[in-house]
Amino acid sequence: MVFPKDFLWGGATAANQTEGAFDKNGRGLSNVDLMPFGEKRFEVGTGQLDPRQLPEGTVNPSRVAIDHYGHYEEDIKLMAEMGFKVYRMSISWSRIFPQGDESTPNALGLEHYRKVFQLCKDNNIEPLVTINHFDIPMYLVDNYGGWKNRQTVDFFVNYAKSLFENYKDLVKYWLTFNEINMVLHFPFVSSGLTFQESDNRQQITTDVIHHQLVASAKVTEVAKQINPDFQIGCMLAAGSYYPQTPNPKDMWKSILDDRDSYMFTDVQVRGNYPNYYLKQMEQKGLTIPFQTGDNEILAENTVDFISFSYYSSRVSSANPDAGNQTESNIFASEVNPYLESSDWGWQIDPLGFRITMNQIYDRYNKPLFVVENGIGAFDEVTEDNQIIDDYRIQYHKEHIQAMADTIEQDGVELLGYTSWACIDSISNGTGEMAKRYGFIYVDRDNHGKGSFRRIPKKSFYWYKQVIESNGANL
Numbered sequence: 001m002v003f004p005k006d007f008l009w010g011g012a013t014a015a016n017q018t019e020g021a022f023d024k025n026g027r028g029l030s031n032v033d034l035m036p037f038g039e040k041r042f043e044v045g046t047g048q049l050d051p052r053q054l055p056e057g058t059v060n061p062s063r064v065a066i067d068h069y070g071h072y073e074e075d076i077k078l079m080a081e082m083g084f085k086v087y088r089m090s091i092s093w094s095r096i097f098p099q100g101d102e103s104t105p106n107a108l109g110l111e112h113y114r115k116v117f118q119l120c121k122d123n124n125i126e127p128l129v130t131i132n133h134f135d136i137p138m139y140l141v142d143n144y145g146g147w148k149n150r151q152t153v154d155f156f157v158n159y160a161k162s163l164f165e166n167y168k169d170l171v172k173y174w175l176t177f178n179e180i181n182m183v184l185h186f187p188f189v190s191s192g193l194t195f196q197e198s199d200n201r202q203q204i205t206t207d208v209i210h211h212q213l214v215a216s217a218k219v220t221e222v223a224k225q226i227n228p229d230f231q232i233g234c235m236l237a238a239g240s241y242y243p244q245t246p247n248p249k250d251m252w253k254s255i256l257d258d259r260d261s262y263m264f265t266d267v268q269v270r271g272n273y274p275n276y277y278l279k280q281m282e283q284k285g286l287t288i289p290f291q292t293g294d295n296e297i298l299a300e301n302t303v304d305f306i307s308f309s310y311y312s313s314r315v316s317s318a319n320p321d322a323g324n325q326t327e328s329n330i331f332a333s334e335v336n337p338y339l340e341s342s343d344w345g346w347q348i349d350p351l352g353f354r355i356t357m358n359q360i361y362d363r364y365n366k367p368l369f370v371v372e373n374g375i376g377a378f379d380e381v382t383e384d385n386q387i388i389d390d391y392r393i394q395y396h397k398e399h400i401q402a403m404a405d406t407i408e409q410d411g412v413e414l415l416g417y418t419s420w421a422c423i424d425s426i427s428n429g430t431g432e433m434a435k436r437y438g439f440i441y442v443d444r445d446n447h448g449k450g451s452f453r454r455i456p457k458k459s460f461y462w463y464k465q466v467i468e469s470n471g472a473n474l
């Protein structure tokens, strides 16, 4: 058998893209509630678009999303029917601390997730909880500057501590920040970051990165004090860069592009900033806002495992005018002529998945957890309410095969696989509902219409037998 017998098969979602119920039971406003649907999404927080006001004529789809908040019982039952061993989900920070700076958590918020975790347990599903998946209370952004301010580290640690204390009997696996490197590419969406014209953006981003890395380490420290058996992971938006040509300059550029991402895990896994990053900061005249004790905090609280998302590989060119830029998971990349693309232009590369897993494992020698992988596509519902998503089955089949090869032929340690997103949800990048990833279809459209009805797709039944056979039956 290729996959270990306790391999954690399952699926992933996040509160910001599924829950909706944005003002129920005392939840405070969060950055995700202020992002319009469509093109304008990319402008929020850039100084072009005020995040307090949705542009006229646009809607915010996340406020309702797929109402996972109200449908979690039905959704988890469907996951159990697929045979999930693990369910990756996230907690909405402003549901627990509506403003972010309170000392007492919102009891109704805590109660909701207790019910969710209990239901998972009752169905033999291990929850894998992302503490921060692209969400921050807007009160912290407005009144403290959010992650620009070191104080947010303490607010975040306080939030995480209350989760650990409340759910220590129900949750074992935790991730600190979703795709921590995404702050470089999607600042408002990932971290609620807003900029003014006159801002030194690079310095602010450097500050935010340091604050999040310190927060991640402190949270790891607190977690272990509360329950030494907790398993804490980091989470990276991964996907190796290929040089566009054998020109050494392209090769060098691909190394630099990879380092933009690996810098984060270098700190979280090894416990210190890598030399190349320190040199870069020096050359750019940027300062890391170290406080006394930070080096020790980072060094002493490294993660237990490395989780990552993988959608596509990327291509680097030293020549900015080299060719066609594409956008794979928000990362700029040249088009790879050897690969096919999804409906949204994300290039499909299962061997790249194997390359990426090997690259990460070679670098760190720590167990890996694939916590996002999937294909966003237009789905059609037939007259008799079926969704025949063979393209999705194909995508997952090839990627699961790549995991099998990586385990069997390369000896990489893999803990589990949670597909993104196991149920249709709002796209993070575009705010669309039409960009569907799920094994479970949800009747909602881009304009907030639909019955919320859940329908298992063809891929639902396919994935069920994959899990049943522990990955032998693809």
Ligand code: BGP
Pocket: 014, 017, 178, 179, 237, 309, 329, 372, 376, 420, 426, 427, 428, 429, 430, 435
């Ligand atoms: C990752 C995020 C997810 C998810 C996924 C797909 O960056 O962690 O939240 O949304 O990408 O991206 P999109 O929704 O833009 O298609």
